[in-house]
Amino acid sequence: MTIIVLLPLLHFVFAVLCLSWQRGTRGIIVAALLIDTILLGVLFAVLDQAGSISITLGGWGRNVGIELVADRTSLVFGFLTLFLEGSILLYLWREHLQPYFFMLLHLLLGAVFAVLFAQDLFNIYVIMELLTLVSFLLVGYGKRPYQIWASLKYLFLASLGMGIYLLGVAVVYYHAGTMNLGLIATQLTEQQDTTWVLLASSLLVTGIAVKAGIFVFSLWLPAAHASASPAVSALLSGLVIKMGVVVLLKLAAIFPLSGSLLVLGSLTGILGIIYAITTYELKYMLAFCTLSQIGYLLIGIGTGSKVALSGTLCYAFAHGLFKGLLFLAAGSAIQATGKKDIRELIMERSNISLITRAALLIGTLGIIGLPPFAGFCGKALLNAGTQSYVTQIVLALLSFGTVVSFARLIPLFRFEGGGYLPRTKSLSFLILALPIVLFFPLTHLFVPAWQWQTSLNISLFIKNLVVIGMGILLARPIANHFPHLEKRFFRLEEAAVVILSGFFLVFLLLLFA
Amino acid sequence: MLMIAGVIVSVILFGIGLLGMIFRRDLIIKLLSLGLVNGSVMLCLVSLGSRANGIAPIIRGPENAGYVNPLPQALVLSAIVINFAILALALVFVMLLVEHYHSTDSQRIEHEIKREREL
Amino acid sequence: MRHRRIGLIIYATILVCCFCGLVIVFFSYQEPARELGTIYLSRAPSETGAANIVSAIYLNYRLYDTLFEILIFSVAVLGVRFYLSDYREKEIVEKIPESQIVRTSADLFFPPIFLIGIYLTLSGHLSPGGGFSGGVVAGTALLLCAVALGANTVGKRFYEPTLRWLEWGVLLVVLSLPLLPIVVDRLPFTELLPPGTMGKVISGGSIPIYNLLIGIKVFIGTWVIIHYFMRHRGEI
Numbered sequence: 001m002t003i004i005v006l007l008p009l010l011h012f013v014f015a016v017l018c019l020s021w022q023r024g025t026r027g028i029i030v031a032a033l034l035i036d037t038i039l040l041g042v043l044f045a046v047l048d049q050a051g052s053i054s055i056t057l058g059g060w061g062r063n064v065g066i067e068l069v070a071d072r073t074s075l076v077f078g079f080l081t082l083f084l085e086g087s088i089l090l091y092l093w094r095e096h097l098q099p100y101f102f103m104l105l106h107l108l109l110g111a112v113f114a115v116l117f118a119q120d121l122f123n124i125y126v127i128m129e130l131l132t133l134v135s136f137l138l139v140g141y142g143k144r145p146y147q148i149w150a151s152l153k154y155l156f157l158a159s160l161g162m163g164i165y166l167l168g169v170a171v172v173y174y175h176a177g178t179m180n181l182g183l184i185a186t187q188l189t190e191q192q193d194t195t196w197v198l199l200a201s202s203l204l205v206t207g208i209a210v211k212a213g214i215f216v217f218s219l220w221l222p223a224a225h226a227s228a229s230p231a232v233s234a235l236l237s238g239l240v241i242k243m244g245v246v247v248l249l250k251l252a253a254i255f256p257l258s259g260s261l262l263v264l265g266s267l268t269g270i271l272g273i274i275y276a277i278t279t280y281e282l283k284y285m286l287a288f289c290t291l292s293q294i295g296y297l298l299i300g301i302g303t304g305s306k307v308a309l310s311g312t313l314c315y316a317f318a319h320g321l322f323k324g325l326l327f328l329a330a331g332s333a334i335q336a337t338g339k340k341d342i343r344e345l346i347m348e349r350s351n352i353s354l355i356t357r358a359a360l361l362i363g364t365l366g367i368i369g370l371p372p373f374a375g376f377c378g379k380a381l382l383n384a385g386t387q388s389y390v391t392q393i394v395l396a397l398l399s400f401g402t403v404v405s406f407a408r409l410i411p412l413f414r415f416e417g418g419g420y421l422p423r424t425k426s427l428s429f430l431i432l433a434l435p436i437v438l439f440f441p442l443t444h445l446f447v448p449a450w451q452w453q454t455s456l457n458i459s460l461f462i463k464n465l466v467v468i469g470m471g472i473l474l475a476r477p478i479a480n481h482f483p484h485l486e487k488r489f490f491r492l493e494e495a496a497v498v499i500l501s502g503f504f505l506v507f508l509l510l511l512f513a
Numbered sequence: 514m515l516m517i518a519g520v521i522v523s524v525i526l527f528g529i530g531l532l533g534m535i536f537r538r539d540l541i542i543k544l545l546s547l548g549l550v551n552g553s554v555m556l557c558l559v560s561l562g563s564r565a566n567g568i569a570p571i572i573r574g575p576e577n578a579g580y581v582n583p584l585p586q587a588l589v590l591s592a593i594v595i596n597f598a599i600l601a602l603a604l605v606f607v608m609l610l611v612e613h614y615h616s617t618d619s620q621r622i623e624h625e626i627k628r629e630r631e632l
Numbered sequence: 633m634r635h636r637r638i639g640l641i642i643y644a645t646i647l648v649c650c651f652c653g654l655v656i657v658f659f660s661y662q663e664p665a666r667e668l669g670t671i672y673l674s675r676a677p678s679e680t681g682a683a684n685i686v687s688a689i690y691l692n693y694r695l696y697d698t699l700f701e702i703l704i705f706s707v708a709v710l711g712v713r714f715y716l717s718d719y720r721e722k723e724i725v726e727k728i729p730e731s732q733i734v735r736t737s738a739d740l741f742f743p744p745i746f747l748i749g750i751y752l753t754l755s756g757h758l759s760p761g762g763g764f765s766g767g768v769v770a771g772t773a774l775l776l777c778a779v780a781l782g783a784n785t786v787g788k789r790f791y792e793p794t795l796r797w798l799e800w801g802v803l804l805v806v807l808s809l810p811l812l813p814i815v816v817d818r819l820p821f822t823e824l825l826p827p828g829t830m831g832k833v834i835s836g837g838s839i840p841i842y843n844l845l846i847g848i849k850v851f852i853g854t855w856v857i858i859h860y861f862m863r864h865r866g867e868i
Contacts, residue, residue, distance in 0.1 A: 005820050006811075012703060013807050019710075020800045057696050057821040064671060066696045100714050107707065114700070122588055126700040129595050133602065133704060137711050140606065145613050146626050152606045159547055159599050160534070166554045166592065167527070167655070173585070174561045174664050199658040491623055492543075493535050497640070500531070500647045507654065516664075521656055528652040535644050562669060570685040571759060572677050572830065580685070582669030587689040591701045594764060598708035601857060605715050608864070 001055050003039050003046075004068045004117045007078075010035060011110030018103045025102045029089055032106065036085065040078050047075055054119070062180050067119045073249060074116035076313045077242060080320045081112055083435060084238055088231050090428035091328055101141060108134045108235065115243045121169045121179040121204075124247055125162065128211060132158040135240055139228040150223040153492050157220045158211060160496060164503070165207025171200040185254045201255040202507040208251070209502065212244025213294040215268035216502040219495040221291055222275075226283035230331020233283065237290045238324035242316055245297050249312075252301050259513025260506060261302030266394045269295025273401030278482050281340050282330050285405060286323070289367070293319050295398060299391060300382050308385030314443055315378025318436070322366035322374060325432040328425075329359035336419050346411045354418035359429040361413050366436045368403045368471070369464055374439040380460045396467055403471025404478050519560025526553035540607045540617045544600060551596040558585045558592070681827025682757040682836035691762075691839045695810060695821055702846060706803055709853040716860045738780030745773035753847030757836035763846025770847070771854025783862035795852055802849045806842070 014032045018025050046053060052071035056062055088105075111130045118124050132155065140151035173179055175196045176187040188194060209217040221241075225233050252261060272292025279285045297319075300312030333356050334340055337348045349357070362373075369375040379399065383392055435442060489498055526549060533546030562582030570583035607617070614622050672685055672693070682688040690698050753766030778786045810821045828835030 002814060002820055009699075009807060009811060012699075013804065016800050016804050016807065020797070020804075055819065057819075058693065059819050059822055060693055064675070065693050098714075100710065103710070104707075107703065111700075122591075122694075123697055123700075126591060126595070126697050126704075129599075130700050130704050130707070133598060133707050133711075136602070137707065140715075143609070143715070145610065146630065148606050148609055149622060149626055152603065152610070155599065155603055155606070156534070156543065156547060160531075160550060163527075163550045163554050167557060170554070170558045170561055170585075171659065173558075175660070175662070177664070193660070193662060196658070196660045199655065199660075203655075492619055494640070496531070496535050497644045497647065500644075500651055503651065504647070517661055520659060524652045524655045527655075528648045531648050531651075532645065535648075536641065561664070569760065570673065572673075572683050572685065580669075580673055583672055583685040583689055584669060586686045587694065588697075590686070590690055590762075590764065591697055594701050595704055598704045601708050602711045605712055609715060 001053060003043050004053070004055055004070050005057065007036070007039055008110040008114035008117075011106050011113065015103045015106035015110065018099050018106060022099045025099050026089075026093070029102060029106070032109075033082075033085055033089060036082055040075070040082060043070060043078070044075060047072065062183060063178055066123055067180055067182070068117040069119045070117055073246060073313060076317050077116050077246060078113065080242070080317050081109060081239060083321060083431060084235060084324050085109060087324065087328070087428040087431040088235060090424050090431065091231050091234075093424040094422060101138075104134050104138050104141075105235075108138065108240070112239055112243060115246060119181050119250075121172060121181070121184075123179075124250075125166055125169060128165075128208075128243070128247070129162055131240060131243060132162065132211070135232075135236055138232045139224050139236070141232065142229060144227075147227045150220070150227040153495070154220045154224045156492060157218075157495055157499065160499065161207045161210025161217065163207075164203055164210075168200050168203030168207060171196060171203065175200070181250060181254055188254065197255060198507070198510055201251070201257060202503060202510050204251060204255075205248070205257065205260070205506050205510075206499070206503040208244050208247050209264070209506070210499060211241075212248055213241040213268075213291055214264055214298065214502075215271045215291050215295075216264075216505065217499050218291065219490050219498060222284050222287040223490060225287040225290065225327075226281070230328055230335075233286075233331065234324040234327040237287065237327055238320040241290060241294065242297075242320060245294065245301075245316065248298070249301055252304075257510070258302045258304050260509035261298045262391065263509055263513070264506070265295040265298030265300075265302055267295075268292065268298065269394070269398040270401070273398060273405065274482075275485060276405040277401065277479055278485055280342050280408075282334065282342050282345060283327070283340065285342070286326055286330060289402065289405065290323060292398065292402070293323070293367075296379070296382060296395070299395065300385065303382075303386045303391065305385045307381055311378055311381030311383075311385050314381055315375070318366065318374035318378050318439060321432050321436050322363045325359055325429060325436065326363035326367070328432070329356050329363060329429060332356050332421065332425060333360070336421075342408055349412050349414070350416075351419045352412075353421035354415060355421050355426045355429060357412055357415065357418070359433060360409065362433045362436055364406050364409055368406055368468055369399055370468060371461055371464060372440045374436040376464060377439055377443050379464065383460055383463075396463070399464070399467045400471050403468050404475045407472045407475035408479060410472070515563050515565065516560050519563065520557055523553045523557035523560065526556065538618050538620055540610070540619055540622075543619065544603055544607065547603070548596060548600055551592070551599075555589045555592050555596075558589050561585055677830050679827065680823070680837055680839065681830050682839050683830050684757055684759060684761075686760075687756050687762055687839055687843070688836070691756075691842050692823065692837065695842075698842075698846075699807065699810070702803070702806060702849065705850065705853055706799075709799075709856050712857050712860050716864045734780045738776050742773050742777055745776065746770055749773060749847075749851070753843055754840065755833075756843040757839045758831065758833070761843075763843040764850055766843070767847040767850025768854055770851045771858065774855050775858050778858060778862060783859055787859050787863075790855075795856070799849060799852045799856075802845050806845050806849070809838070809842075 014028050018028050052069055054067055054069040056065050056067045058065050111127055114127045118127060136151045136155045140148050176184050178184060213221055225237050269292045272288050276285050276288035276292060279288060296315055297312050300308045333345060333352045337345060337351045339345055339348060366374045369379045383395055530546045530549035530553060534543050537543060562585040564579060564581055567579050567581035570580040610622060611617055614625055672689060676685045676688040680688040680692045749766045749770030752761035752769055753763055756762035813822045813824060814820055823837045825837045827837050
């Protein structure tokens with residue numbers, strides 16, 4: 001029971017210890033990894049018997065104190081955090097980093113665990129602000145001007161978003177009298193006059209959407225994730241973005257958000273893919289891809305059936321793994337050659353080591369959804385979870401777009417020659433690559449057997465292969481003849497105006513759907 | 514009545530802060546507008562708990578006088594500290610940028626960074 | 633270019649006005665749900681023993697939020713220290729001519745302001761105050777001294793490693809205090825100390841302890857931020 005509280009607080013204690021005991025930072029993070037594994041194992045065993053466990057801090061009662069709940073969602077993301085933590089530890093083993101960096105890392109991991117268990121709106125506000133501050137400091141760690149500007153833009157827009165979220169919390173508190181999610185749900189069923197739900201849910205969704213990586217709102221994302229150092233990009237793109245999606249999942253259980261999330265998901269997916277196809281810098285392309293993959297998760301939450309929710313969790317786990325792997329591998333490739341553009345990387349591929357290229361290959365196979373790798377399971381579950389043809393066509397279109405944008409990396413994968421890579425970095429790639437390859441048996445732990453049998457059949461297999469084949473064939477003509485796109489929206493002022501327009505979009509969607 | 518007036522004033526201040534963030538080019542003024550936006554949300558929260566002829570929720574005797582709602586005030590205490598932390602760190606970053614580019618104009622800084630990226 | 637700029641101005645102004653109007657109109661000013669406030673007002677004096685209900689809420693019922701808030705403050709101080717630490721101090725600093733008025737009033741006002749800060753910290757459970765406001769007031773007293781005497785002069789009076797140990801030690805104690813009830817076989821975050829009679833100085837359970845710890849932390853943090861800003865940018 002107390003594990004739920006121990007997981008974040010122990011990470012914070014380790015953070016403080018890192019700063020005071022400066023020679024033992026690597027020992028501390030290894031100890032943290034071990035303790036996390038043990039605690040998550042115990043949580044898994046406990047949740048196997050009970051569906052979900054909850055604890056009210058201080059024993060005061062739900063309406064007066066703060067409640068924390070652990071269920072299947074938190075378990076899945078907890079394991080994702082574990083894998084990413086281990087791999088980042090190995091990637092950064094040999095680098096010279098100040099203890100300040102490791103302290104920020106521990107704070108980030110502790111805040112991620114805290115979001116997974118949170119059940120109270122104001123608690124979520126405070127934890128997301130901690131996440132914003134810590135990731136903002138991590139992006140600006142290198143002190144280069146473009147990193148500092150990207151992180152400043154991130155801070156401005158994220159604070160604006162959280163201000164809008166707090167306004168939503170104020171509306172909810174005034175009308176429902178509580179900030180606990182479970183108690184709000186009971187209030188919504190009991191009250192007759194619920195016209196305030198429209199304003200409250202649109203404010204809350206807009207606020208969280210700024211941090212969750214939805215395209216219209218998160219225009220800070222490409223600059224911030226592309227300017228950060230590789231390990232930080234992997235953590236941000238693989239883990240921190242998912243926390244916004246986790247909060248949206250918690251909100252979608254209470255407020256009637258399904259139609260609007262479907263439309264928002266399709267919008268962000270398609271727009272992300274369009275921008276990803278026309279970008280030739282590797283890290284920017286990966287960041288736009290992140291924006292588009294969040295579309296999958298939103299479509300899954302919006303559909304709402306049990307199979308679709310399992311698909312969302314499955315795909316979120318898989319996406320965290322392969323996006324982390326892609327960012328780490330891209331980072332070491334860029335460090336080996338010194339070039340950022342894909343075409344120049346292909347020309348200088350003999351400087352990139354074979355293991356880095358193999359890691360990029362596994363990541364690409366995962367993200368395009370080749371069966372039986374990681375992405376396929378999630379996409380199949382999402383496809384099987386929805387009955388409407390429009391959603392399935394949108395999902396197929398997103399798959400097609402992803403394949404087109406990643407097919408430009410194919411010339412990198414000729415395995416000849418290669419540079420040198422330290423053994424710790426190869427081990428870090430291995431930690432992330434193994435679950436991607438072995439994903440099929442792993443999902444049996446998370447997905448009930450009946451969903452497995454209904455969703456994975458041969459027709460989805462063949463459909464996926466057809467989409468992938470078409471994408472690879474049509475990649476070159478599409479990329480050459482694509483129209484040039486407006487990059488002006490990613491500046492600070494235009495991004496704020498777009499966030500406001502996004503608020504109206506969400507408001508209208510909630511009004512009519 | 515006080516509550517409705519409080520909400521209207523705070524939303525108007527929110528709008529003014531938003532306009533300041535969008536239209537003024539100077540980074541320091543953008544920072545101040547961000548502080549104004551956060552402050553207006555705090556004003557909204559506190560005014561939601563108010564009541565007519567209310568007194569501060571500090572219990573001085575056994576009689577049940579009209580105390581205002583203490584919960585929004587506790588939330589605003591946390592929000593003030595968070596606002597302070599954000600402004601302090603954003604100010605540090607603005608100082609670093611000004612040291613490098615010798616100007617506080619946001620459009621000029623964006624332009625220079627884009628130029629450096631293309632080189 | 634000018635067309636785009638004017639278009640953006642008109643579009644953004646309309647958008648912001650519509651946003652404000654929407655929030656004001658859709659707020660739906662019906663009777664609020666007042667139970668939560670009255671629950672706290674009726675339960676808090678007997679359960680926590682504090683006269684200041686706001687302190688009782690954020691240091692007893694919702695202590696978890698306050699922990700994160702303290703962490704955010706510490707991260708801010710840490711960030712300021714990291715980014716401004718390797719700038720060489722400005723040697724050629726234009727000092728404003730120190731008037732005798734500023735020096736004398738600094739000598740006169742520093743002790744009372746500091747005492748007020750300590751009083752606010754320690755009496756957070758009886759009257760408005762608490763760790764945050766008390767720490768900031770005490771830090772402002774140091775700011776007055778730094779304006780009068782110079783930041784480096786005041787900074788030389790503190791031994792830096794002790795300040796850091798105190799800061800991180802206090803944070804460690806604040807993070808482990810809620811976990812202490814686990815040792816005594818109860819749920820974490822429960823109150824271990826008795827509430828006492830309301831209105832006395834020693835009452836309110838562990839609220840004065842938290843106030844003292846937070847006060848020390850905020851005082852040191854405020855001084856560090858002021859010191860690093862003044863060192864980097866030169867004197868005021």
